Structure formats: structure tokens, C-alpha cells
Amino acid sequence: MIYDTIVIGGGPAGMTAAIKAKETCEKAKILIIDRNKKLGKKLYATGNGRCNIANSALDLSSYHSCNEFFPYQIINTESYKKLKEFFMDLGVAIYDDGGYLYPQSMQASTVVWALSDRIKHLGIEIHTTEEAESVEPTDEMYGIVTDCAEYTARTVVAAPGSAAAPKLGGTESVYRLLENTDIRTIAPHPALCRLKTREDTSDLAGVRARCRVSLLCDGDVYDSESGEIQFADGWLSGIAVFNLSMQCIDLLNDGRTPVVEVTLVPEMDEDDVLGYLRKFRDSNPDRRLEAMSNGLVNEKIARFIINRLELKSVTAARLTDEELDRMVFEIKHMRFEISGHGGYDESQAACGGIDTRQLRPDSMEADGYKGLYVAGEYADVTGKCGGYNIMWAVMTGMRAGEAAGKRLTHDKNK
Incomplete structure (x- = not known):
């Protein structure tokens, strides 16, 4: 089956990307593939179950990347405003605790349910307990092979997470996902440990x-x-x-x-x-x-x-x-x-991942691969504790999803 967009990963980046792609191109047929039994598994555990979704305090030490200034081309005053509007539109009231943003309920489940309910409302297809193994460019489309099936998609958002927290779905196999492309990967290692x-x-x-x-x-x-x-x-x-x-x-x-x-x-x-x-x-x-x-x-x-x-x-x-x-x-x-x-089993995140020097900050699209986007922790950007990683995931998911939706709309209007 051919999909307009396949999103690999059901974390905050992947769920946000799927929502934004569908809202940008209403006619798009979208599929989310996730290795866990349900979407947002790691999100449930963040912030000791309270889900610190963002932080207003930013300096050059907030994020770690081989491409030092890349994160700050995405995370800025305008995107911070859009993030708050996005959650409010989902029905998640925001509580600002001295710059640390939480759902007003102080429960991570509020955020997971809001994202999941919007995905269901938009009619986005979900395949859980299925792991994507490879993405390969084929004739202006992409072939996606999983441990269960093979798919074709016009656009792909790669947001499979990282190797951190294997009990919550992390696995080193994600770094092999784009092996059939020329996209470079910065060697990963545990972080926040x-x-x-x-x-x-x-x-x-x-x-x-x-x-x-x-x-x-x-x-x-x-x-x-x-x-x-x-x-x-x-x-x-x-x-x-x-x-x-x-x-x-x-x-x-x-x-x-x-x-x-x-x-x-x-x-x-x-x-x-x-x-x-x-x-x-x-x-x-x-x-x-x-x-x-x-x-x-x-x-x-x-x-x-x-x-x-x-x-x-x-x-x-x-x-x-x-x-x-x-x-x-x-x-x-x-x-x-x-x-x-x-090790990864006790780390909250991982450093390394897709080299951001090959990504466009305005869309998270990979250079030389039209319609292939990267979002969330899969990119070589890792934030400090305090909401920075979820903020990065959501903001990059928004950019990737909107870019995919605009490309689909343009192609459908040809």
C-alpha cells in the first residue's frame, strides 16, 4: 500500500509530526509505525510522570550537538509560542513553574491522551508492535521495510527515538534505519546519566x-x-x-x-x-x-x-x-x-544520531532526499534535564510534519 506520509516513531516528535502533516494536508493518508504496544510510552515516564514539556530558559549550554548552533535555529521565541498554542489547541492547559512548563494536571498521561485523541480524530492510521528496519529511496518515493511488512510512502518522517531507556522502547537498531542512504550518523552514546x-x-x-x-x-x-x-x-x-x-x-x-x-x-x-x-x-x-x-x-x-x-x-x-x-x-x-x-539502560537520553549538518532547519528535511524528514531525539541534538528534550521533539515534529504536508499539498495540486 502507498501512503502519503509514514511517520516512524510514536513518541512526541512522531505524534506531533503526524498531526501537523494531516492538518496541513487534510487528504493525506498517513501511517504511524511504532515498536511499542502503545504510542507515547516513554512520554508517560518523563518528569517522574509529570511531563515537563518545555523550558523558557535558553543559553548555549541548553543543547549538546556536534553542530553547536543548529538547535537555536529551531528553538526560538516564535516556535516557543507555537508550541504553547499547539498544546492549548489539543486541550492541554499549561502550568508555568518558573519557566518550567508542565500540563496543568501535572500528569504525563494528559499529554499522551491529548496527542493520541487528536491522531484518532484525524483518522491517522496506527501500527504498534511493529519495528521499522530500513528506509530506502525508490523513484521519488520511499520503501519502508518493517519486521512485519513492506510499505511505500511519498514522504517519510524518521522519529524513532534513540537507544536510551530500552525498557521504554529505546534500541540501538534505530541507527541502522537510514543505512540505505548517504545520510551520516554521529556515533551515539548514553547521556543524562x-x-x-x-x-x-x-x-x-x-x-x-x-x-x-x-x-x-x-x-x-x-x-x-x-x-x-x-x-x-x-x-x-x-x-x-x-x-x-x-x-x-x-x-x-x-x-x-x-x-x-x-x-x-x-x-x-x-x-x-x-x-x-x-x-x-x-x-x-x-x-x-x-x-x-x-x-x-x-x-x-x-x-x-x-x-x-x-x-x-x-x-x-x-x-x-x-x-x-x-x-x-x-x-x-x-x-x-x-x-x-x-549505560543506555539507565540514561534519560542519548547523544549522537543523524548529523544535523545534513538537515534543513526550516523543515528538518535531509539534504538530497526530498520528502525525507528527521525529528526528535533521532537527530544529533540532546537537551539538558528540564523539558528541553520534549520541547525539541515537539518543535522539530511540528516543522517536519508541516513541511511534509506542504509538499503533499503541492504535489496533489500539480
Whole structure:
């Protein structure tokens, strides 16, 4: 059977693309193919089930891509406005929590149901539990082979997701989907995941702390994040660490040795911390070092610092000025050498994918392949935690779907 548009992938990018293609070309025959049992499986789990759909705060560190400025040709004030209008039209009221956009219900199911209901209303065909295996250009059309059947389509939107979160449908096989074309793929790797330390952090297991986390390598600071860090036995995690993991893994893959620096008590500078410790020493000379440090940080962190610095003093009074300086430095510059990272099974996203240098930002169409579009996480663009990836998926889905619909309308009017 010949379809006007086949959308590969039933996530936010694919569902949005199908809707926009049908709304742009009402007569189009559209099919969505998805490997999961139902559309939007991963979307249900995002934001701990609350579905952070967008974020108003943007800077050059919001997205990671080999084509650094490409994401910002798509995500801008105008597309942000269109995204909000799109969800409102679907019946999803938006709640703005300091720039973090959520459905008013704070339930991911609200978003999935709204997209699914619009797809059904528009009469878009859905094939679930079916995995697309290849796309091949054939005489101004495209042949799509799945594990169940073969199809032909005038236009294709490739939005199959990535290898991340295999329990939610992620698979490395998506990177073979366009092997029959000349479209390049940037080597993928896990992203938004925990980082493995060379140091023994077993004594810190279970500790959470507010801090500033920086990524260092060879004396350079690559990026910094403020938020909560979580310690485990041999691992660092938490949103701040997840956001740094993208660049950190790139450094590891280049054979370099990245370092994560944890700045504890971020609201105090080094002079403030030193003043506090000195005053404690003078006012509480007989108290133990654990009590001295515990006034600022978690008791497990306090003990970890004392052991790491090999402080021999038992009480505050015996602590020398040089030892005080070392304590201050450790509190403000606690460093961990990174030796590895979590796998796809525990990552929230993946870096890499279709090289965006071969995509047109106005339509997400692949250069040299008319009617073939790429959307969502399948492209080499990965956002930080906080709604950036769903926002990217929806905005690219809108562009790809509208472009496909316009091409179909033009062809039908010839």
C-alpha cells in the first residue's frame, strides 16, 4: 500500500509530526509505525510522570550537538509560542513553574491522551508492535521495510527515538534505519546519566547535597551546574551531574580524564567558610572535627573530608591554620576523577544520531532526499534535564510534519 506520509516513531516528535502533516494536508493518508504496544510510552515516564514539556530558559549550554548552533535555529521565541498554542489547541492547559512548563494536571498521561485523541480524530492510521528496519529511496518515493511488512510512502518522517531507556522502547537498531542512504550518523552514546568515580565513595552512599558542580579537564572548566548531587558507591548522580554527563562522556571517549568538582555550601564563599571554621575552633575548642564540619555539611561528607585529608587532630583546638585552609579548599573544591558512565539502560537520553549538518532547519528535511524528514531525539541534538528534550521533539515534529504536508499539498495540486 502507498501512503502519503509514514511517520516512524510514536513518541512526541512522531505524534506531533503526524498531526501537523494531516492538518496541513487534510487528504493525506498517513501511517504511524511504532515498536511499542502503545504510542507515547516513554512520554508517560518523563518528569517522574509529570511531563515537563518545555523550558523558557535558553543559553548555549541548553543543547549538546556536534553542530553547536543548529538547535537555536529551531528553538526560538516564535516556535516557543507555537508550541504553547499547539498544546492549548489539543486541550492541554499549561502550568508555568518558573519557566518550567508542565500540563496543568501535572500528569504525563494528559499529554499522551491529548496527542493520541487528536491522531484518532484525524483518522491517522496506527501500527504498534511493529519495528521499522530500513528506509530506502525508490523513484521519488520511499520503501519502508518493517519486521512485519513492506510499505511505500511519498514522504517519510524518521522519529524513532534513540537507544536510551530500552525498557521504554529505546534500541540501538534505530541507527541502522537510514543505512540505505548517504545520510551520516554521529556515533551515539548514553547521556543524562550517572558518572563513575575512580575514588572510593562508599562512605558517601545515599547522601544528597545542594551544591555547584563543575566539569574540569586539563585545567579548563567546560561547564557548571547548580542543583542537587547524589552520591552512591563509586558513582555521582543527580540532575546537575546528568547535565554535565554529555560533555563528560565526550571527553572520556576522546581518551581524556575529566574531573567533576563539587562546590559545597554554594551560598558561602571561601572566606565565609574559613571565618566560620575559625570561630568554631575558638568557641568550641573541645569539640571533635566531625562536629566542626557537620555545622556546614552532611555528617557523612564531614567524615569523608576528614578521612580524605588525613587529619590527625581529634579536637577543633588542635587544628592548625594550614589544616583549616585545606578543609576550606576541600569543601569548596571537592574533586572526583571520572572513569566511566552509566549505560543506555539507565540514561534519560542519548547523544549522537543523524548529523544535523545534513538537515534543513526550516523543515528538518535531509539534504538530497526530498520528502525525507528527521525529528526528535533521532537527530544529533540532546537537551539538558528540564523539558528541553520534549520541547525539541515537539518543535522539530511540528516543522517536519508541516513541511511534509506542504509538499503533499503541492504535489496533489500539480
